[in-house]
Amino acid sequence: MKIGWKKSAIVLFSAILLTACGTQNDKKPAGGEANGDSKPSEKTYKIGVTQIVEHPSLNAAFDGFKKAIEESGLKVEYDIQNAQNEPSNNSTIANNLVNSKVDLIFANSTPSAQSVASATKDIPIIFTSVTDPVGAELVSSMDQPGANVTGTIDTHPDxxxxxxxxxxxxxxxxxxxxxxxxxxxxxxxxxxxxxxxxxxxxxxxxxxxxxxxxxxxxxxxxxxxxxxxxxxxxxxxxxxxxxxxxxxxxxxxxxxxxxxxxxxxxxxxxxxxFEYFDIGYEAGQMAVKVLKGEKKPSEMPAQLPQNLKxxxxxxxxxxxxxxxxxxxxxxxxx
Incomplete structure (x- = not known):
């Protein structure tokens, strides 16, 4: 049976670890010109990070997210919290991040995203490693997320x-x-x-x-x-x-x-x-647009992975x- 999706590929490996390679961010470094100079803005943004558990895929997604932020030129501080796969910890983490008044929340997994989405309707939330954001009631639809939440999903229809x-x-x-x-x-x-x-x-x-x-x-x-x-x-x-x-x-x-x-x-x-690094990177690009004031989460459709192999x-x-x-x-x- 032929597979109709044209971007599939096959990779064979034995004892070799694959290194994820994210797409290049084509945006210029943040900051622009202020008072006649071209130095980046001195503002430091605080990003709260909530992750359900430590495992390679979620860690790779966070690495991709950080890479996109780094390439943007924005100065950030991360408040990183991990639920250690204990569902009861998610609400505590969500409340902690909201109370600390972070500028944006990166939610890495469905349970993590659901908890922060319940905790705040004001702070922008960018998720990744979420399979069904509509079913999880994180967004109204993939094309029109609504509210303060959007991100990248970890499944492809093919x-x-x-x-x-x-x-x-x-x-x-x-x-x-x-x-x-x-x-x-x-x-x-x-x-x-x-x-x-x-x-x-x-x-x-x-x-x-x-x-x-x-x-x-x-x-x-x-x-x-x-x-x-x-x-x-x-x-x-x-x-x-x-x-x-x-x-x-x-x-x-x-x-x-x-x-x-x-x-x-x-x-x-x-x-x-697909590489989890890539969907994390794409989520990071979305976060950059939010922090720069270019887009609101409600204005950015939730994204599918771009490469399947x-x-x-x-x-x-x-x-x-x-x-x-x-x-x-x-x-x-x-």
Whole structure:
């Protein structure tokens, strides 16, 4: 089956870590001319940062965000707070950032964005690593966000269909296991979408919900013998414990596709995805426009990832006995 999205690509790697490369910001450094000179503004902006948990994808998104701010020439101070994957911490962090009167909030994940959006209708909020901002009630629509919130999302409309077709047609998988945190709206939305698309392809989805990262290994083991492949979405709880899933998958020769590249670096067989650095960078560009007074969040549509490609981990393929076919490049690079 040909993949119609023209910007897909395939990248094969073994023990090599991929380095994300963000697009260049074509804006001139901030500050402009003041009182006849061309020195940058001396104003220092305070950016509050809220992130649900430490894991490579979210960290890469924050790196991209900071890079865009750095390239803009703006002077900033960051107030960085991490919820350590404890939902109850999100509200506390949101209130802390609002009370400290930051100039802008960068919300890195759906739960983080939901908490700050509930805490303030005045401070500009730029999110990333959010899968369904409309369903999460962060924006009114992708094109017209409304209010004080906008940002970049961590899914592409072609990613799930491409993944399911690849699993069925290239890996001969019929039953797919999904481990996810059912308490995350972001994850529930992804799983429901996967199930809907899988049904049309004649694929069966087996769910293994978890409440915390401590449950991930046991939940993955519960799928052994019931499925012939795994699909790990961009679920913060599961990705933070990815090693447990990889060990079970490899031990049982189960091909595991993921939703993002950092999981492929961590041992998943492959992913149709994008660099989290890039969506963080794009969110940073949006934040620059807000801080410069060029745009309000309500005036900037929420953005899809700009680049989608297929990445295969050759070392994992060898471990589980999957042959990396040459024609994957031809079929999935359109």
């Amino acid at each position: 990613a799930i269909p491409n993944t399911l077709k690849f699993m069925k047609e290239q890996l001969n998988i019929k039953k797919i296991g999904m481990v996810f945190n059912s308490g995350e709206q972001n994850s529930r939305a992804q799983v429901d979408n996967v199930k809907k698309l899988a049904s049309g392809l004649g694929l069966e989805i087996k769910e293994a919900p978890v409440a915390s990262s401590a449950d991930v290994k046991l939940a993955t083991e519960s799928l052994v013998g019931k499925v012939d492949g795994l699909y790990i979405i961009s679920d913060n709880t599961v990705v933070s414990a990815l090693g447990s899933v990889v060990s079970v998958a490899n031990e049982n020769k189960l091909p595991m596709m993921a939703a993002e590249f950092d999981s492929v670096k961590g041992g998943a067989l492959g992913a149709f995805g 297929l990445v295969i981990n050759q070392e994992t393929a060898k471990t589980i006995g999957v042959e990396v076919k040459e024609d994957w490049k031809a079929e999935y690079s359109k």
